[in-house]
Amino acid sequence: MNFSAVRIITADINRLVDFYGQITGLPVTRFTDDFAEIRTPLATLAIGSIRTLAFFGGNDVASAANNRSVIIEFRLDDVDDAYQRLTGFLADRVVQKPTTMPWGNRSLLMRDPDGNLVNFFTPLTQEALERFSE
Structure with a gap:
């Protein structure tokens, strides 16, 4: 699967x-x-x-703009570059500026217009890089 x-x-x-x-x-x-x-x-x-x-x-199957448990994630080559490129566009949608997480990813967290969380991340540590090389 x-x-x-x-x-x-x-x-x-x-x-x-x-x-x-x-x-x-x-x-x-x-x-x-x-x-x-x-x-x-x-x-x-x-x-x-x-x-x-x-x-x-x-209509009762799903509810638009009501997510509070899922983060949509995109792996990027350089999350800091994406943050710089999108700063003006994102404005008040940024939840967390690029931050290095304990599991080795550098992460930018934002909300889309419906309030869904979106994470852009870049693996930094060797362990994080190995997780995504498979």
């Missing part, structure tokens, strides 16, 4: 698509007005409008 994707359900798909396109610098593929994807070599970030919930059993 391979992990494939994470999907965010939102009431404002255009706002989230614009945000993730800007912070990642990756192309966003819009399949419909209600569904888009950002693909990376390892996984996909999917963004769906609340209208897509009808295909999964109705």
